Amino acid sequence: MRLVKEIPHTRYLIQIHEYNAKYILKITLDAYEQVFKLDQREFYDLNQIDLMLTDDFYKNCLDRFLSMRNDFINFQKQII
Numbered sequence: 001m002r003l004v005k006e007i008p009h010t011r012y013l014i015q016i017h018e019y020n021a022k023y024i025l026k027i028t029l030d031a032y033e034q035v036f037k038l039d040q041r042e043f044y045d046l047n048q049i050d051l052m053l054t055d056d057f058y059k060n061c062l063d064r065f066l067s068m069r070n071d072f073i074n075f076q077k078q079i080i
Contacts, residue, residue: 032068
């Protein structure tokens with residue numbers, strides 16, 4: 001997997017990797033990561049992915065990160 005682009009953001013680490021004819025969009029916040037696999041043939045330009053990353057998309061990512069954190073906290077409570 002090869003890193004092809006990092007997209008600056010104030011809250012997230014956003015990276016685009018290339019692997020097996022796919023772009024792997026990774027969005028990381030603290031210990032949590034969301035991954036989206038995108039077919040390279042659907043994009044004539046890598047910068048098209050930037051246009052997909054809207055404020056609504058970022059808000060939905062944050063909601064998922066909060067849900068992931070809550071799930072993990074509940075998981076830890078079961079272990080302890």
